[in-house]
Amino acid sequence: MRLRGFRCHTVVVSLRKLFRRTPRDSITGTFRVTGVSVTRDEDGYGSARLSGVLSGPEVPARALRVGRRYGPGEQVPECGDEFPATIDREDPARYGIVWPERVSPTAKALWNEEYAERVAAAMRLGLEPSVVPEVTGIGIRELAKVAVERRYGRDLLPDGNRQITAEEATELYRTGVRATATITGIDFLEVPSRSMPNDEASLANVAVRVNHPNGSEYTTTARFGFRTAARRAQIGFVGARVPVRIDPQDRARLCLDSPALPPLPE
Structure with missing residues (x-):
């Protein structure tokens, strides 16, 4: 087959040679x-x-x-x-x-709004605003997704720490490091009831002071769920001492050790 007097193969090879760029x-x-x-x-x-x-x-x-x-x-x-x-x-x-990525005024305003939300959440936990990472490089669609995740309690914690999922918690009940922690700050989230297991359940960001089995003490953040109003009344307050399981790969991440919680009063 010919194209204006050239073989197709010749045209392809010529284009490849013209635009070829290697490291x-x-x-x-x-x-x-x-x-x-x-x-x-x-x-x-x-x-x-x-x-x-x-x-x-x-x-x-x-x-x-x-x-x-x-x-x-x-x-x-x-x-x-x-x-x-x-x-x-x-x-x-x-x-x-390579110029810096351009940011529209709309995206910048949304970044500032997201940052303000995290700072406010951190301060409600008694944390310094300086622990909140700056929000940059996120597109408008990603910021909209973050807003939805926050509404349902699936977003990052105020200091950027990633919460333990239900699946991860199940694994940590088996492999996590046993420890105790004291709640030093708590902020209950306004989560739609349809996303909770029952009408009494609640979700909260917490700041905790952890007593590690190795003798060290440190602070971190987590997200705790309370299945009933009675459980919330039992441990959902500043000063409550609770059992936790620590991620052996990252001690900043932990979950409430639900199987080890004391029984509820009758």
């Missing part, structure tokens, strides 16, 4: 900003002209001027900033600069 063809360099000129319109959008030097091993340094568009609230590079760059070894005029 040997490129090297990693940097683009260092030496000058910035920005113009913005009334809506806050603007254009930046960045002067700088592109350099890398085995290629001569060259001066560049590149243009970038920036939206309201986006940070414009400053003189002295450096960004990674990929440079074609055979043709240094072919390059790519």
Whole structure:
């Protein structure tokens, strides 16, 4: 079969040769900003002209001027900033600069809202705001998912600690390290009743001081579930001393040792 006088095989091979790029063809360099000129319109959008030097091993340094568009609230590079760059070894005029990920004002506002939620939750547990990790790099869809998970008590703990799932707890009853812990802070969650095992059940974030069998003492966070109002009244308060099982791979993660709880009063 022919295509305008060329064999199809020849066309494919030529395209592969034209666009082929392997790790040997490129090297990693940097683009260092030496000058910035920005113009913005009334809506806050603007254009930046960045002067700088592109350099890398085995290629001569060259001066560049590149243009970038920036939206309201986006940070414009400053003189002295450096960004990674990929440079074609055979043709240094072919390059790519790796700019920081752009964040829309909407996404940034949602990040701030999510961070504020975690800080408030941490403070209700008596923790310092500094223990809360910053929320960055999450898209709007992911943030929406986090909001849903929080509503149903499946999100990360305020300090970023990952709660023990029901399946993991079952395994820890068998393999986890036995210890006791004192609840130093408790924050009951508003979880839809349809997601709970019964109408009396409740869920809470807790800060605990753990007495490890090796003699050490440390603080961490967890999420405890209380199946009945009686169980909540028995151990669901600051100062309650409870049995726990610690993840042998990560002592910051633990669960309430339900099989070891004292019987409820009749």
